[in-house]
Amino acid sequence: xxxxxxxxxxxxxxxxxxxxxxxxxxxxxxxxxxxxxxxxxxxxxxxxxxxxxxxxxxxxxxxxxxxxxxxxxxxxxxxxxxxxxxxxxxxxxxxxxxxxxxxxxxxxxxxxxxxxxxxxxxxxxxxxxxxxxxxxxxxxxxxxxxxxxxxxxxxxxxxxxxxxxxxxxxxxxxxxxxxxxxxxxxxxxxxxxxxxxxxxxxxxxxxxxxxxxxxxxxxxxxxxxxxxxxxxxxxxxxxxxxxxxxxxxxxxxxxxxxxxxxxxxxxxxxxxxxxxxxxxxxxxxxxxxxxxxxxxxxxxxxxxxxxxxxxxxxxxxxxxxxxxxxxxxxxxxxxxxxxxxxxxxxxxxxxxxxxxxxxxxxxxxxxxxxxxxxxxxxxxxxxxxxxxxxxxxxxxxxxxxxxxxxxxxxxxxxxxxxxxxxxxxxxxxxxxxxxxxxxxxxxxxxxxxxxxxxxxxxxxxxxxxxxxxxxxxxxxxxxxxxxxxxxxxxxxxxxxxxxxxxxxxxxxxxxxxxxxxxxxxxxx
Numbered sequence: 001x002x003x004x005x006x007x008x009x010x011x012x013x014x015x016x017x018x019x020x021x022x023x024x025x026x027x028x029x030x031x032x033x034x035x036x037x038x039x040x041x042x043x044x045x046x047x048x049x050x051x052x053x054x055x056x057x058x059x060x061x062x063x064x065x066x067x068x069x070x071x072x073x074x075x076x077x078x079x080x081x082x083x084x085x086x087x088x089x090x091x092x093x094x095x096x097x098x099x100x101x102x103x104x105x106x107x108x109x110x111x112x113x114x115x116x117x118x119x120x121x122x123x124x125x126x127x128x129x130x131x132x133x134x135x136x137x138x139x140x141x142x143x144x145x146x147x148x149x150x151x152x153x154x155x156x157x158x159x160x161x162x163x164x165x166x167x168x169x170x171x172x173x174x175x176x177x178x179x180x181x182x183x184x185x186x187x188x189x190x191x192x193x194x195x196x197x198x199x200x201x202x203x204x205x206x207x208x209x210x211x212x213x214x215x216x217x218x219x220x221x222x223x224x225x226x227x228x229x230x231x232x233x234x235x236x237x238x239x240x241x242x243x244x245x246x247x248x249x250x251x252x253x254x255x256x257x258x259x260x261x262x263x264x265x266x267x268x269x270x271x272x273x274x275x276x277x278x279x280x281x282x283x284x285x286x287x288x289x290x291x292x293x294x295x296x297x298x299x300x301x302x303x304x305x306x307x308x309x310x311x312x313x314x315x316x317x318x319x320x321x322x323x324x325x326x327x328x329x330x331x332x333x334x335x336x337x338x339x340x341x342x343x344x345x346x347x348x349x350x351x352x353x354x355x356x357x358x359x360x361x362x363x364x365x366x367x368x369x370x371x372x373x374x375x376x377x378x379x380x381x382x383x384x385x386x387x388x389x390x391x392x393x394x395x396x397x398x399x400x401x402x403x404x405x406x407x408x409x410x411x412x413x414x415x416x417x418x419x420x421x422x423x424x425x426x427x428x429x430x431x432x433x434x435x436x437x438x439x440x441x442x443x444x445x446x447x448x449x450x451x452x453x454x455x456x457x458x459x460x461x462x463x464x465x466x467x468x469x470x471x472x473x474x475x476x477x478x479x480x481x482x483x484x485x486x487x488x489x490x491x492x493x494x495x496x497x498x499x500x501x502x503x504x505x506x507x508x509x510x511x512x513x514x515x516x517x518x519x520x521x522x523x524x
Contacts, residue, residue, distance in 0.1 A: 001022060002044040002303070003023070003024045003025070003044050004023055004026070004044065004045035005040065005043040005045070005046050006025060006027045006028070007028060007036065007051075008051050010027075010049070010287075010291050013291055014071075014291035014295035017296060022303075023302060023303075026043075029051075033053070033057070037057060037058055040065065043062070044066050044067070045065070045069065046067070047071060047295075048068065049070070049071050050072065050074060050077055050260070051077075052077070053077045053078070055079045056079045056082035059083055059086050060086070065088050066087075066089065066302065067088060067090075067301050069092075069093075069294040069295075072096070073092055073094045073097065074092075074203070075090060075311060083312060089307060089312065090310065090313075091297050091298070091309045093289070093290040094150075095150065097283075097289065099285075100281055100283040101151050103158075103283075104229050105227050106155060106159070108253035109138060109253070110138070112252070112253050112272070113137070113138055115135055118272075139163050140165070141164050142165045142195050142196045142197070143166045143196070143197050143198075144169070144192070144197065144198040144199070145167070145168040145169070145183065145199060145201060146188070147170055147201035148169075148177075148183065152168065152201035152202075153181055155201060157181075157182075160182050165184075166182065166184070167190070167191050168181075168183045168184070168185055168186065173394070188216070195220070196221065196223075196225065197224065200226075200229075200231075200234050202231075203230070203379045205376070207377060208377075210235070212226065212240070213239065214236050217240060218243075218248070222247075223249075225250050225251045227252070228253075228255065228256055232258040232262075233258045237257070240252055241266050250272060252272070254274075255275075255276045255279055255280050261277070320360075324365065326432060326433075327357050327360065327365050327412065328364060329434045330427045330434035330435070331372070332369065334412055334425055335368065335369040335371065336375060337524075338372070338373050339373040339376040340522050341416075341423055341520065342418050344418040345418060345419050346395050347396065348417040349369075349370060349373055349390070349417075350397075350400070350413075350417075351366045351397075351400075351414055352399075352413040352414075353365070353400070353411070353413075354403075354405035354411040355403070355411055356405075357410035357412065358401035358402055358403050369414055370387060370397060371386040374390065409428075410428060411437070412428070413438075423440070426438035426439075430445070434447075436448065439484065439493055440456070441486070442486060444484030448524045449497035449498075449524065451498050451523060451524075452497050452523075453471075453494075453522070454493065454494070455516060456492070456516070457513070457517060459490055460515045463513070464494070467496075470506070470509055470513070471502075471506075474502065475500065476498050476502055477498065477500060478496055480496065491517075507520075
């Protein structure tokens, strides 16, 4: 009988599902890291919310662990690379608490606009300071959405119902989808300049960390109100405190903080600041939804091998898995390459299959490729949610098959169309492993390594030596070096596997080399 540990508070309905399906379940909440390490080896499944943190040490001790289920969407408390290396599937429930979280953001907007917490405290203290609390209407104000996905879209819908004007910044939002939502798509600079209220609805990634930096906060309208019910770390908290004290920021409402539990924070005590203890998903309805979903998903996986809403494993049946596994790997990694190579709004993604792979069930492969494309900006995307998220953002996804492949036994090609044009990448399975075989129409043969450097340059003498010397001076060791070119003196690319990640300073130096067109640091 499989055993599951519930390590955070969960609706009793989840326990009932586990037991009805013949799974042994224990509830042990509030465990320290050491206590969790001591017991985790006895369990096949682990259920967490945001408090328990299955890091690499916990996963290393989990010798029998097969699946971690997150009751909710955010998985920044789970060490997904460590879980993947250990063969542990990580699942979340991406849609169970969307309405609840969106409603909390709207509630924060009202609280800030009418100073409700301070007015409540003053009134209950017997002060009756009616003239002190002069609020503002939300009607006709401009709401700036940073992130227009599932939750952001619900906030936009509610704000439009309040007769607000909504502008949205989201690299994945198409013009067509923006029109459908009733919002105006803008760049971040314009949003900062126009918004009376800014609310964030984006995951925390390398690209979104401190998206409201000190510099960007300074670009906002005087008196702007800022709401963050998404993820701590999206706003520079020190800079926000300074803005509240100076009066440039009119008010701020946070449900999430850079360090949680937030027993103390630089924002606490700031003027016109409202805080709640990560209550975004805390309604009876949301708790019930995510509890039921995570229990069903983990039960299905442990009893039948079915994978749903997995962030590190394809959704395939047990019968299909052996044949699809190598192609899933190349599709997802190739998608990750494509996603890291585009900076503009994605309009379309085409996934083409040639040769033997075209005869298989390619739907999981397309989902893996799409998840790879979207993941650089949407860290919590997975194979199940990727198609829905793409549709939500108006991204056209197409799939094609060709049973003949002129060079390779099987080939996967991903073409991404952005507002600036198209970029195409091809990969194959060679000697059992995924390989990059074409970039920008240039043939090459490169393995996917955890850290890579991409350089597009003109094929001129001395470039390789200059690049190698520059990497050596920076202490970056070269693991692999693969080249492709159109013709002598023409367009060329280098894909370099490196043991240390190149920093921004080194990338800028490489970009400054003669004949270099583009430089990117890649991670897989």
